[in-house]
Amino acid sequence: MTGQPLAARIEIRRAQFTVSAAFEVPAGECLAVLGPNGAGKSTLLGALAGLIRPTAGEIRLGGRILDGRVHVPPEQRRVTLLEQKPRLFPHLSVVDNLAFGPRAQGRSRRQSRAVAETWLSRIGLSDAAGWKPHRLSGGQQQRVAIARALAAEPEVLLLDEPFAALDAASAPQIRRMLSDELARTRTTSVLVTHELADAWQWASRCLVIESGRVVEEATPAQLAAAPTHPFSAALAGYAVVHGVWSEGALVAGDDVLPAVAAHDLEEGESVFGIVVPHEVTVSRTAGAVRSRVRSVSVHAGRVLVESDGGLVAQTPVGVIPPGVGEPAWFTPTGMRVRRLRAPSETSAPGRGSQPRPGAEVSAGPASAQRDGQQDR
């Protein structure tokens, strides 16, 4: 089964909360949706699945309109939602769970059973065909849930943190299985995740959402190399410092941090700075920011020292770092600073114009606007 291109420009209004987003996912590719808790990620997936009706705008799948002038109900969309919990039908056997999708699509009982058995063998659970789901482990249940989702041959698979409830032992195997199957079936997918590493492994593009708005759209590599939003920067492992731009430095409270502006900034503007540990030095005697050591840790042979203010320094090999609770000076040497944009002036595609019911989805990917907007 080959997936279809998915395009959406929608607004979903809920009690005291509105999600608006516009994006396109080419056929067979994956879009990662990232954002803090409560940002609206699941709401967006719910709309794509047809469970929540958008208040305005349009969702298109291939040549079909799913929402806009019409509302296609969930069971007729060929869009499947896979959540953290497997949600298998408890009263059906494992093989009948897998046969459910093909059967619902009108395949004969025998054909559906054959599809189900092929999937069972693919996920290594042929011996459990007649079992009820409760006899399976959590990881096995999630494997069946993935197989059940794909056995229905969806044109789009929506993945809402599908690995979050898995234990460390079964997660890598299930990630690999899902990744292999999505590639094999060329299914278009949308993955909600909190991990940039997942986005990097799966997705060709990322949408970062905060408070119901798209604040950044980029490839995983762009997000890691040059994030334009504090949340994206934190996801990518940068220390993020908020402050104002003054006389060529980032001023955060009483601290004046040496920094380089990533684009033109005005005096007194609200900004955020990003820096990685190897661009921060720590000293007992002198530096830019006096703080206290919150934690000391070792990652891949590198000693990382975190300040109370959130700066993380990497100490040179052979140097004994200040201990936890001790005062120390932290100096960022490679801090890059960007303007802090209000949510209303973010790179959300379509900003400035509210989507109308039945409005056309724009032809060009929202990402085309990225380079022009990020350095305003």
Ligand SMILES: Nc1ncnc2c1ncn2[C@@H]1O[C@H](COP(=O)(O)OP(=O)(O)OP(=O)(O)O)[C@@H](O)[C@H]1O
């Ligand atoms: N059924 C509902 N009715 C009204 N508001 C809701 C409903 N469900 C969620 N919300 C609100 O919508 C907002 C977005 O919730 P949503 O679950 O989409 O966020 P999320 O980004 O998926 O969060 P998380 O990462 O915690 O799962 C929240 O403020 C939430 O309180």
